[in-house]
Amino acid sequence: MSLDLFLPAFIAIKNGFVLTLIITLASFLLGQVVALPVALALSSPSRWLRLPASAYTFVIRGSPLLVQLFIVYYGLGQLEAVRESVLWPILRSPVYCAVLTIALNSAAYSAEVLAGAIRQVPKGQWEAGKALGLAKYVLLIKVVLPQVYRTVLPSIGNELILVMKGSTLASAVTVMEMSGAARVFVAKTYAPFETFLMAGAIYLLIGAAFGRVFKGLETRFAIPGR
Numbered sequence: 715m716s717l718d719l720f721l722p723a724f725i726a727i728k729n730g731f732v733l734t735l736i737i738t739l740a741s742f743l744l745g746q747v748v749a750l751p752v753a754l755a756l757s758s759p760s761r762w763l764r765l766p767a768s769a770y771t772f773v774i775r776g777s778p779l780l781v782q783l784f785i786v787y788y789g790l791g792q793l794e795a796v797r798e799s800v801l802w803p804i805l806r807s808p809v810y811c812a813v814l815t816i817a818l819n820s821a822a823y824s825a826e827v828l829a830g831a832i833r834q835v836p837k838g839q840w841e842a843g844k845a846l847g848l849a850k851y852v853l854l855i856k857v858v859l860p861q862v863y864r865t866v867l868p869s870i871g872n873e874l875i876l877v878m879k880g881s882t883l884a885s886a887v888t889v890m891e892m893s894g895a896a897r898v899f900v901a902k903t904y905a906p907f908e909t910f911l912m913a914g915a916i917y918l919l920i921g922a923a924f925g926r927v928f929k930g931l932e933t934r935f936a937i938p939g940r
Contacts (some may be wrong), residue, residue, distance in 0.1 A: 747819030871928030
């Protein structure tokens with residue numbers, strides 16, 4: 715191990731720091747947007763809504779993220795219909811493909827967590843809302859979802875950290891985020907230990923920062939008495 719290589723490694727890796735944050739936050743936010751309707755479909759009494767949502771989460775959670783990334787970036791481009799569609803400017807970009815794939819992967823896991831929390835809401839609250847004349851969407855927005863998100867906030871914080879870890883796979887499709895920049899530096903210097911030790915330390919600091927933010931949110935929005 716050479717201490718002289720830590721500073722050059724840090725300089726090389728920091729060039730991908732902003733891109734790592736962009737991929738992580740964009741994937742996480744998009745994943746949460748997709749997760750909610752999927753969770754509502756999973757907890758729906760209608761089979762026509764529940765079965766497609768169950769199939770989606772089954773396929774996504776049962777296959778590796780790296781395979782999904784390869785299918786989206788390399789596989790979809792082989793289809794002429796995709797290349798001629800309005801989505802092609804997005805799907806031919808490795809960054810957009812990485813964000814989309816990681817988001818869809820995160821959405822499947824988050825949807826199962828949200829669906830479980832929705833099912834745990836006492837039926838009496840639904841019945842009370844209906845007795846008060848509340849429309850179903852008003853009851854969902856004003857009564858159910860605030861409780862659900864306050865309950866699953868720790869799991870959502872964990873999901874953000876998992877999304878950050880998943881962003882390291884973006885380098886497999888030529889995205890030069892931090893892990894991709896680290897691999898390029900290793901190819902030049904043949905110093906994998908110093909380089910990936912530095913990269914791991916930066917990822918650890920990012921994860922700690924995310925954890926601190928969500929810990930504060932948990933304290934701020936905790937359900938009284940729980």
